[in-house]
Amino acid sequence: MATTATTKAGRFGGRQRSRTYSLERLERRAGLLFALPALAGFVLFILIPMVCVLLLSLYKVDLMTYTFEFKQFQYYDKMLHDADFWKSVRNTLEYMLIYVPLTLALGIGMALILNSRMRARGLVRTFFIVPYITTYVATLVVWNVFLHPTEGPVNTLLMSLGVDNPPQYMVDTHWALPMLALIGAWKDVGYHCILFLAALQGVSRDYYEAADIDGANRFQRFRQITLPLISPTSFYLLLITIIGGLQAFYQMALLTKGGPAFSTTTLTYHIYRSAFEFYNFSYASAVGMFLFVLTLALIAINWFAQKKWVFYQ
Amino acid sequence: MTLRSIVYLLIGFVFITPLLWMVSTSLKYENQVFERPFVFIHLDNVNWSNYAHILTQTDFLTWLWNSLFVVLVSSCFRLLLAALGGYAFGYLRFRYSEAIFFCFLAALFIPYQLTLLPQFISFRFIGLLDTHWALILPNTIDILSIFLMRQFFLSFPKELIHAAYIEGSGIFRSFARVALPLARTPLLTLGLLSFFMIWDQYFQPLIFLHSKSLYTIPLGLQSFQTQFGKQYAMQMALACLAIIPVLGVFLALQKQFVESIVSSGLKG
Numbered sequence: 001m002a003t004t005a006t007t008k009a010g011r012f013g014g015r016q017r018s019r020t021y022s023l024e025r026l027e028r029r030a031g032l033l034f035a036l037p038a039l040a041g042f043v044l045f046i047l048i049p050m051v052c053v054l055l056l057s058l059y060k061v062d063l064m065t066y067t068f069e070f071k072q073f074q075y076y077d078k079m080l081h082d083a084d085f086w087k088s089v090r091n092t093l094e095y096m097l098i099y100v101p102l103t104l105a106l107g108i109g110m111a112l113i114l115n116s117r118m119r120a121r122g123l124v125r126t127f128f129i130v131p132y133i134t135t136y137v138a139t140l141v142v143w144n145v146f147l148h149p150t151e152g153p154v155n156t157l158l159m160s161l162g163v164d165n166p167p168q169y170m171v172d173t174h175w176a177l178p179m180l181a182l183i184g185a186w187k188d189v190g191y192h193c194i195l196f197l198a199a200l201q202g203v204s205r206d207y208y209e210a211a212d213i214d215g216a217n218r219f220q221r222f223r224q225i226t227l228p229l230i231s232p233t234s235f236y237l238l239l240i241t242i243i244g245g246l247q248a249f250y251q252m253a254l255l256t257k258g259g260p261a262f263s264t265t266t267l268t269y270h271i272y273r274s275a276f277e278f279y280n281f282s283y284a285s286a287v288g289m290f291l292f293v294l295t296l297a298l299i300a301i302n303w304f305a306q307k308k309w310v311f312y313q
Numbered sequence: 314m315t316l317r318s319i320v321y322l323l324i325g326f327v328f329i330t331p332l333l334w335m336v337s338t339s340l341k342y343e344n345q346v347f348e349r350p351f352v353f354i355h356l357d358n359v360n361w362s363n364y365a366h367i368l369t370q371t372d373f374l375t376w377l378w379n380s381l382f383v384v385l386v387s388s389c390f391r392l393l394l395a396a397l398g399g400y401a402f403g404y405l406r407f408r409y410s411e412a413i414f415f416c417f418l419a420a421l422f423i424p425y426q427l428t429l430l431p432q433f434i435s436f437r438f439i440g441l442l443d444t445h446w447a448l449i450l451p452n453t454i455d456i457l458s459i460f461l462m463r464q465f466f467l468s469f470p471k472e473l474i475h476a477a478y479i480e481g482s483g484i485f486r487s488f489a490r491v492a493l494p495l496a497r498t499p500l501l502t503l504g505l506l507s508f509f510m511i512w513d514q515y516f517q518p519l520i521f522l523h524s525k526s527l528y529t530i531p532l533g534l535q536s537f538q539t540q541f542g543k544q545y546a547m548q549m550a551l552a553c554l555a556i557i558p559v560l561g562v563f564l565a566l567q568k569q570f571v572e573s574i575v576s577s578g579l580k581g
Contacts, residue, residue, distance in 0.1 A: 023478075030484040031405030038398030039413070041454030045428065046420045052431035066438060119318040126567065127325035130332065133563045133570070136513050137531035138552040141538050142335045145545045151347045153334060160349070186328075191574060198575040247424050250515055254535060268426050276520055281430055288427040295422050 056285035063279060075286040085287060087262050088270040091177060092246065092294075095266055098181035099245045104237060106185060107192025114193070115200040125197075132190025140254040143183055144170075170256050173263040180251040180264055188244060192237050199233035200226065228311040235302075235310045242298050246291065267291045332556075339363055339550035346545045363550035373554060375526060376533035380512060381558075383445050383529055387452035388507045392500055394453055399462020399496075400488055404469055414463065417456050426516065433520055447521040448529070452511055458503050461577055465499045466492070502573035505566060512559055530555045 057075050059068040079085050110128050114121060131139060146152055147169040158166040167175045207225045216224065227234075249268040252258055258265035258273065265273070267287060275284035326333070337353050338346055342360050345352075367373050401407065402414050432451060433442075441447045469492065477487035515531040522528060528536065537551055563570055 027405045027484060028407040031401045031407035031410060033401075034397045034405060034488075035401035035407065035410070035413075038394045038401070038454065038459055041394055042417060042420070042456075045432070045451045045454050046423065046456075047416075049428035049431040050420075050423060052435075053427055056431060056434075061434070063434070063437070113321050113324065116317070116321075118321055119315070120322055124321055124325040125571075126564075127329050129563075129567075129571070130329055130560070133509055133559055134332070134556045135531060135534075135552075135559060137515050137534045138555040139331065141534055141548055141552045142331045144538070145338075145346075145548065146331045146334060153347075153351070156347065156349065194571055194574045243422065243424075247426065249426065253515070253519070254538075268424070271426055271430075272516075275430055275433070281434060285427075285430055288424065288430060291424050292422070292427055295424060299422060 053285045053288055056282050057289055059282060061281055063281075071282070075282045076289075078283060079286045079290065084262065084265065085270065088265045088267050088287075089290075091262075091264060092266040092268075094177055095181050095184075095248060096242070096245045098178055099184050099248070100238070100241045102181065103185040103189050103192055103241050103245075104234065106189045107237065108196050108234075110189065110193040111196030111200055114197050128193050129190040131187050136187060136250050137254060139187060140183070140250060144255055147179065171260055173261050176256050176260060176264045180248070180255065183251055183255075184245070184248055188241075192241070195233055195237060196230065199230035203229045229313070231310045232312060235306050238302060239299060242302065243295060246295050246298070267294075335549045335552055338546050339553045341546050343544060343546050360546070363547050364554065366547065367551050367554060371537070371551075372525060372528070372533060373551065376528050376530045377558070379445065379527060380529040383448050383452075384508055384511045386445075387449045387511050388504055390449070390453035391455050391458055391507050392503055395455065395458035395462045395503060396493060396496065396500060398459040399464075399466050400492060402459065403463035403466030404474070404492070405484070417459065421456050429517065429520065436521065442521060443523045443527065445527060448514070448517050451517070452507075452514075455507065457577065458507065461499060461503060462496070465496060469495075499576070501569065502576060505562070505570055505573055506577060508562065509559060 058071060058073070060071050061068055114125050114128070118124070147154055149155060149166075149168040149171055155166040169175050169179050203226060207229070208221060211221050211225055247268055248266060249272065252264050252266060252269040253272070256264040258269045268291070271284045271287050271291065274280050274287060333353075340354055340359050340361070340363075341348075345355070345360075402410050428451070432447075436442050436447045441450075473491050473495070474487050477491045482490060513531065514529070515535070518529045518532040519535075522532060525536070534551060534555055538548060541547055
């Protein structure tokens with residue numbers, strides 16, 4: 001069959017010196033042609049912008065005349081001596097410290113609920129996923145009123161329960177960032193829940209039966225069997241959550257504008273403000289490069305740490 | 314089992330309380346928003362006028378149209394690039410295709426805010442700023458979509474393509490007539506995912522668009538919030554309207570959606 005196939009295909013290649021060779025060569029040539037749109041998109045919208053960011057961080061740009069002036073590492077120097085920058089690094093890490101563990105823990109908890117024997121599972125599953133699919137900005141508009149410090153339903157409820165000074169959420173420097181992390185986790189956890197559930201359903205019942213014979217209790221079963229067996233999924237989700245957490249922006253833009261008193265200005269919001277409020281694209285690019293390096297570093301650390309806890313069957 | 318089910322159901326309800334409150338408030342008058350005691354819905358006095366007002370007095374329908382336009386055009390191009398690219402990297406292969414694909418994957422770690430900075434400057438330079446194309450063009454390339462299509466075509470049976478060659482099809486025709494129809498499921502998956510992803514985008518329109526007539530739904534919502542800061546019932550009605558299209562797609566295709574998340578995640 002293969003020879004006839006190549007005869008036909010050979011027609012397009014022109015030469016028929018070696019039939020299999022020409023089919024392969026033809027496919028390779030077509031392969032490049034097929035990949036061309038994707039390659040063009042990659043070069044135009046990822047590769048070139050990436051090189052440009054690097055250059056932007058070294059040049060001063062005049063947006064009126066589009067002229068560039070080489071400034072060496074001046075913008076990085078400025079960044080390292082900028083108190084706002086260090087504040088935003090701190091805020092980003094603080095956000096991550098709440099957002100990442102919270103999302104993973106909630107995700108696994110919700111998946112365990114859905115994996116247990118229960119009624120109305122479909123309904124509960126829908127409830128768990130709905131925030132993930134709804135328009136982010138729309139949910140933030142809701143949260144904005146929901147957590148209103150004096151009139152919002154949450155604080156009205158707290159006050160009617162006898163709490164005299166309920167938290168002020170978005171206007172309190174201590175509460176704002178954790179609340180944004182909480183809202184981020186609430187929004188994203190549906191994705192984690194779906195993937196954890198799929199992983200839980202992939203665990204063979206034989207392991208649990210063996211554990212029952214050994215007299216393991218529920219907690220031991222979870223620790224010793226479930227967690228190791230779903231660890232590849234946990235690892236994948238950990239990476240996704242780190243990347244997503246570092247890029248968080250919507251909550252800051254819509255709920256706090258980075259405030260109060262810069263308490264929610266994360267790196268992404270710092271980049272946004274520098275570029276689109278102060279039109280300092282070079283400085284924003286330098287901070288952006290830092291964010292990129294930070295992402296790579298956190299991914300690398302976890303990549304090497306995975307040997308300690310990720311268990312591939 | 315029944316008690317446990319009730320507890321779990323309650324957890325589910327608590328989880329979506331803000332959204333239930335949104336629906337409830339959108340059907341109230343402004344002076345009822347923070348009323349005490351709380352009433353979920355005044356059955357004898359449901360206020361539909363918030364919705365009527367938004368649909369007739371605001372630009373909501375323009376935003377909706379803009380969003381649909383951007384999402385559909387971006388998704389079509391994205392699927393086309395993913396199908397062709399996936400076939401190239403997964404089935405046909407070419408010189409250095411593995412190395413190039415590795416570069417693609419490395420780009421997954423780039424924060425999207427980063428590439429938007431030079432994109433803004435270059436779009437401003439060539440006059441694409443304040444057009445929908447500034448949103449659509451960068452959205453056409455999506456590494457994850459290409460990755461998923463590549464995974465699909467990696468395990469595609471060669472016999473099927475070779476049979477098409479025997480029948481006289483060229484490489485392109487065998488792709489269009491044999492490979493593409495069989496890739497319906499992963500393509501639907503990707504279409505669904507990109508619909509939700511692009512619909513949600515806020516940062517891109519925020520920096521690329523200035524004219525109100527071009528706003529997409531997230532940006533329209535935000536401008537509305539600034540403009541009508543105190544009209545909470547109205548804001549909730551608008552949030553509801555913004556969610557209805559995605560919620561509708563989700564509820565209609567929930568099973569496929571869950572499967573698409575699983576297939577995109579576990580192989581990733």
